Amino acid sequence: MPFYLPIAEMSLNVFLLLIMGGGVGFLSGMFGVGGGFLMTPLLIFAGVPPAVAVATEANQITAASVSGALAHWRRGGVDIKMGMMLIVGGAIGSFIGAEVFAYLRTIGQVDLMIALAYVLFLGSIGSLMLIESINAWRKRNSGVVSRKKRNHNSWIHSLPFKMRFRKSRLYISALLPIGIGMSVGVLAAIMGVGGGFIMVPAMIYVLGMPTNVVVGTSLFQIIFVTSTVTFLHSVNTHTVDVVLAVLLLIGAVIGAQVGVRVGMKLKGEQLRILLALMVLGVCIRMAYGLLSEPDELFSITEVIH
Amino acid sequence: MTLFMQNKTALTTHNDSISWLQLFVGAMLLVAATFGLSNPSHATTTDKLVADISEHEVALRYSFTGSDLILFGAIDHDDRSISHDAIYDVIINVKGPRLPAVVRKKDKIAGIWVNKDNVTFTDAPSFYIQASTRPLNEITTEDVLRANQIGFAYQNYHYEASDGITNIDGFVKGFIRNKEDAGLYQLVEDHMPLLSKTLFRADVHIPANVPVGDFVAEIFLFKDGQLIATEQSDLVVVKKGFSEVVYNFAHQHPAFYGLMAIMIALMSGWLAGVLVRD
Numbered sequence: 147m148p149f150y151l152p153i154a155e156m157s158l159n160v161f162l163l164l165i166m167g168g169g170v171g172f173l174s175g176m177f178g179v180g181g182g183f184l185m186t187p188l189l190i191f192a193g194v195p196p197a198v199a200v201a202t203e204a205n206q207i208t209a210a211s212v213s214g215a216l217a218h219w220r221r222g223g224v225d226i227k228m229g230m231m232l233i234v235g236g237a238i239g240s241f242i243g244a245e246v247f248a249y250l251r252t253i254g255q256v257d258l259m260i261a262l263a264y265v266l267f268l269g270s271i272g273s274l275m276l277i278e279s280i281n282a283w284r285k286r287n288s289g290v291v292s293r294k295k296r297n298h299n300s301w302i303h304s305l306p307f308k309m310r311f312r313k314s315r316l317y318i319s320a321l322l323p324i325g326i327g328m329s330v331g332v333l334a335a336i337m338g339v340g341g342g343f344i345m346v347p348a349m350i351y352v353l354g355m356p357t358n359v360v361v362g363t364s365l366f367q368i369i370f371v372t373s374t375v376t377f378l379h380s381v382n383t384h385t386v387d388v389v390l391a392v393l394l395l396i397g398a399v400i401g402a403q404v405g406v407r408v409g410m411k412l413k414g415e416q417l418r419i420l421l422a423l424m425v426l427g428v429c430i431r432m433a434y435g436l437l438s439e440p441d442e443l444f445s446i447t448e449v450i451h
Numbered sequence: 452m453t454l455f456m457q458n459k460t461a462l463t464t465h466n467d468s469i470s471w472l473q474l475f476v477g478a479m480l481l482v483a484a485t486f487g488l489s490n491p492s493h494a495t496t497t498d499k500l501v502a503d504i505s506e507h508e509v510a511l512r513y514s515f516t517g518s519d520l521i522l523f524g525a526i527d528h529d530d531r532s533i534s535h536d537a538i539y540d541v542i543i544n545v546k547g548p549r550l551p552a553v554v555r556k557k558d559k560i561a562g563i564w565v566n567k568d569n570v571t572f573t574d575a576p577s578f579y580i581q582a583s584t585r586p587l588n589e590i591t592t593e594d595v596l597r598a599n600q601i602g603f604a605y606q607n608y609h610y611e612a613s614d615g616i617t618n619i620d621g622f623v624k625g626f627i628r629n630k631e632d633a634g635l636y637q638l639v640e641d642h643m644p645l646l647s648k649t650l651f652r653a654d655v656h657i658p659a660n661v662p663v664g665d666f667v668a669e670i671f672l673f674k675d676g677q678l679i680a681t682e683q684s685d686l687v688v689v690k691k692g693f694s695e696v697v698y699n700f701a702h703q704h705p706a707f708y709g710l711m712a713i714m715i716a717l718m719s720g721w722l723a724g725v726l727v728r729d
Contacts, residue, residue: 150659152694153701157659205712254555254566366658369720372545373713380709384701387710389694392719399723436563444625445566447553448577448662 153387154198160393162192167397173409174210174398175405176412177421178361180368182207182339185394185430187264197247198387200338201379205391206370207340210366210398218362225359229366231320232327232345236371239331244378247336254447263337264432271343272425279418286415302352314355314363322353327367328429334375357366365449498539499527500672500680520545522582522668523652524682540583540590541651542584542601544705545686548664554626570612570622577662579603579630582639582653588725591676599678601671603627603636606682663688 148157155182164189174181181206182203189199218224250256305319326348330341349355380386409417499522522543551573558567583590586600597605604694610621630636633659645651666686672679690698701708 148659150694152690152697155660205716207711208716209720210721213724216721216724254553254569258563258565323626369717373716376712376716377706377709381703382711384705384708385713386701386709388645388701388708388715389697391712392715395716395719397721399719406479438564439559440557440564442625442628443557444622445557445631446626446629447557448550 147245148387149393151194151387151390153202153385154194154390155194158192158194158390161395163263164397167190167394168401169397171398171401172405172408173401173421173424175402175407176409177405177417178206178409179421180210180340180342181398183268183337183343183425184263184428186260186338188433189390189408189442190260191431192391195385196260196336197286197383197385198390199252200247200260200336201376201385202387202390202394203332203338204375204379205388206398207334207338207388207393208369208376209391210402211340211365213393213399213402214313214363215362218365221362222361223362224366225311225355225363226360226366227356227405228310228311228314228316228323228353229363231309231323231371232330232363232367235324235327235329236331236367237322237374239242239328240335240371240374240378241331242328244375244382245331245337246332247379248382258436261331261432261436263434265335265429267337267344267422268425268429268432272422272429276422276423279415281423283415284418314353315355315357318353325357326352327371330367331371334368334371335378340365340372342368351352452690452704458487490503497580498672498679499673500670500682501527503523512724513708518657520655520657521652522655522670522684523650524670525673526649526651526680528649537674538676539645540585540672540676541645542581542583542587542590542671543653544601544669544671544718545578545580545655546576546664546669547662547666547688550664552577552626554622554629556622556625568613568616570614570616570619572623572626573609573611575606575608575681577664578635580637580639580655582646582655590673591678597680599671603630603638624681633660635660635662657688658671663690 147160149160149163150157165183170181170185170188173179173184182240185206186199186203190196192200215224243388247256248261248417252260302322304316305321307320308317309320310317326345330345333339333341333344342361342364345367346360350357376386467482522545524541526541527537551571552572552575554565555569557564559565560567581587581602588594593605596602600606604623604627606631608619608626610617610619610622612622627636631638637656639653639655664687666688668684668686670684672681689695700711
């Protein structure tokens with residue numbers, strides 16, 4: 147059943163959208179990730195203009211993060227004060243990202259930037275995750291238990307504007323969460339991702355936050371950053387397709403519930419290897435689009451009025 | 452009894468109005484046939500062209516999968532000049548609004564394919580369906596086609612390009628290929644036989660990705676390669692209903708649209724969170 151998407155200005159099969167939403171929702175539930183880094187490329191592969199895919203996915207991630215953040219909130223897993231600092235940074239970052247996005251769109255390079263950003267981030271994070279999870283799996287199989295000690299660099303403690311974060315039991319410079327939030331904000335604006343895959347490791351290894359508040363706080367920040375991104379893209383480039391976002395959402399909500407249940411039955415390392423392989427797969431597909439000679443060298447962009 | 456009478460009266464009035472309407476339509480047709488909607492000014496014969504379109508408005512709804520239109524018409528042959536040896540040809544063009552479009556060409560830079568040169572065509576048709584009784588080059592000469600802007604390649608491609616771009620022809624061809632791939636330029640050559648010496652029709656499919664705006668259907672009548680009559684009919688493509696509301700809202704009140712999108716996301720996320728709480 148084809149469905150006309152008013153902003154993407156194309157028809158897509160409604161069942162395809164529900165399946166895509168469900169599939170990505172399933173994976174995000176299983177792996178505990180937002181899924182934006184999978185959904186945005188999928189939308190692009192399905193023919194949605196990359197700019198619309200990015201902006202719309204930001205909108206969809208807002209919804210996905212709300213339900214996730216709610217669950218963590220109930221368990222007391224959100225550090226509001228830390229979240230606020232991340233949001234301040236996120237607002238600045240998403241503003242910068244959205245401006246760059248709008249500018250590149252006028253000179254016809256936004257698709258290139260999106261593809262390059264994906265290849266770069268998915269490639270490096272996918273490889274790191276794969277190596278790390280294979281090592282962990284090997285060690286567990288050979289019976290060696292190793293515990294990495296968190297090493298805190300001294301420069302981190304010499305930064306000014308120190309602030310006390312009671313829930314995270316930290317006394318660190320506010321510049322740190324603002325800086326992390328900012329880079330995530332830029333990524334959200336130009337890639338249509340929540341940025342959890344950058345933020346969660348950064349919160350653990352750079353800030354030294356306890357793991358029980360990391361995911362909840364990151365989801366809390368993602369709600370606000372993706373909302374800001376949605377707003378900025380709506381105003382700057384009119385690329386947010388609410389109809390597409392809602393259709394993806396329906397599938398994603400259902401898929402995520404199934405994914406959580408399946409994920410609990412699988413071992414952590416196996417899950418991470420699977421996820422790493424998937425991330426690398428998307429990366430390779432994106433890279434192929436950049437490196438192989440296209441069938442058609444010419445493309446048309448209607449002038450934005 | 453009274454009731455019956457009233458009914459009967461109403462019925463009579465209704466019949467009257469129909470006959471008036473029929474008379475009116477008949478008169479209009481007579482006017483059209485007599486004075487002609489065609490302009491065969493440079494032709495020696497007085498063959499005329501009468502044509503119409505099955506729908507003058509195409510509405511894109513949220514489930515829009517495209518729309519099928521029928522263009523139909525008749526050649527009103529002049530009894531004195533009709534020649535049974537002459538070859539009559541009809542060309543039908545349906546053109547969308549002329550909108551500026553940027554055509555970009557990819558080049559390999561540092562190993563990756565990147566948009567490099569671009570040319571802006573300022574007034575090329577955004578949509579173009581062309582149907583004809585025979586291939587264009589068999590019907591008439593290139594000069595005639597160019598003068599009347601018949602055929603994808605014979606449009607006036609006014610352009611803006613930075614210095615150093617010489618291969619405009621390549622950009623024109625790239626533009627046409629892209630439009631054909633998207634179904635926005637369609638060639639129905641050879642698929643429109645004249646139903647008889649006088650009647651013709653073309654079935655036209657308007658795809659979902661069509662740009663909105665004022666369209667025009669142009670019909671050309673050729674006799675032995677000479678253009679003897681032209682006819683025009685207007686067509687409007689609009690976004691209707693839900694998709695129109697969303698599109699206009701997004702473009703006219705982008706800030707409110709953005710806030711609405713956020714509200715929808717927050718509400719549905721919250722709803723999902725409450726529903727699946729177990």
